[in-house]
Amino acid sequence: MKVTLELMNQMQADGVIETYAIGGAVGATFYLAPAATVDVYVFVILPGRTGLLLSLSPIYQYLKSHGGKEQDEYIVLGGWPVQFLPCSNELEREALRDAVSTKVEGVPTWVMPAEHLVAIALNTGRAKRPYSHSAFHRTACGRPSKAR
């Protein structure tokens, strides 16, 4: 994961993406007990967005030139299939604005707030996943202020 995050941070520093935050099961793991997952969902805001249609080509081109391998809807970085999801509504944009800063093996990164993870899961019909609202409810650690 260290390599994955370093690449994403480098991509942000190089201006390919404006900002990002980890969502999905990996993001939920920041607050909950780890649950098996095989991919990483990364929500991004692309710079200079003007039209309604978005292209992820710059991200794919950049990452492929830095050792990433395309695999279905993912790009594999450091052993993790990563799916990049451009923020498509105000909820997701707010999740990136309010993202919690943390570190993995010394590499800085951002994770969506717990409330946003739950809201997005409900919004996308994924409420039965291991990171459902009840899982957060059961875990006393489901508070974004309790950054670790």
Place this chain on the structure above:
Amino acid sequence: MSKPRLQARLAALRFTEKIKILEKLRDREHAISASGLRALRGKVSAARAKPSDVNEK
């Protein structure tokens, strides 16, 4: 240790430690998928489900 207590203990780990666990879980998933054990388990479950289906009829 009870399951809720274990869950709480795991949830309290540092993010780096949790990511290491995720990586182990991911590798295990890949190993199970590659071995075909999951498909075999599906077949066994289907075979076990059949007699009850018959009884229900």
